[in-house]
Amino acid sequence: MLRCVIAAAVVALSTASALANSHGGGGATPPPKTETPPSPAKVILTKQGPKLVDLKGMTLYTYERDTTGKTSNCNDKCTESWVPLPATDDAKAVGDFTVISRNDGSKMWAYRYRPLYTSPADKTPGEANGIATTLQWRIARPED
Template sequence: MKLHYLLAGALLATAGTAFAQDHAGAPGMEKDGILVDHKGMTLYTYDKDDDGKSMCNDKCAENWPPLKAEHGAKPMGEWTIITRNDGSMQWAYDGDPLYTYAKDAKAGDRTGDGKADGDWDIAEP
């Protein structure tokens, strides 16, 4: 009986490790057809961004915090990194810089979709 528990525990540990490795280093993931960060917060794109350049700076970036890329982060697949005006790094997906919305209070909130006359959209894979 103890062997069954040990084997079950080992399987669960291995599955958890495999999941962590699959997503290690990725800035976010797909959930329910949209992109979210690791906290489950909805990610958005801004229609005024152009050619992999963020046009959301200063006050805009306070309301729409950029999905920051840490020093040493590496692009992977559709996930790329852009340099912002202030020199910081930001994640982009398929060339579109990604943001969260300051008024989204909890994981799963999508209150930023369509804001600013439709310039803000939920990021989709």
């Protein structure tokens, strides 16, 4: 009989503790979840190796003259051939992606402090026609 009473007491205490924790009694509240902002680009694997693409699958490029990591050297007429990967005014860095300000005051994304661009020569996702125009432009790769 004593064993039954002890077993019942253990079960009652275990159940009360579990109920208290799941219903806000006695336990500390968990910290609020912080949402990680979405990445502005992703890596895809190609026959030539991994490359960065925007969220629509369009190939991203870097410009050899962008060397400071703080600004873009492709401005004005250059942006007709190389479209900066736009960032919203309130965009925040996420992982290896940072936000830089352009000469016109707009924001754009950079990968490891290298500004990112798309090429109007690429008509469909996955194309990489932009590298044919000049050797100063390179496909953005995750190992860069």
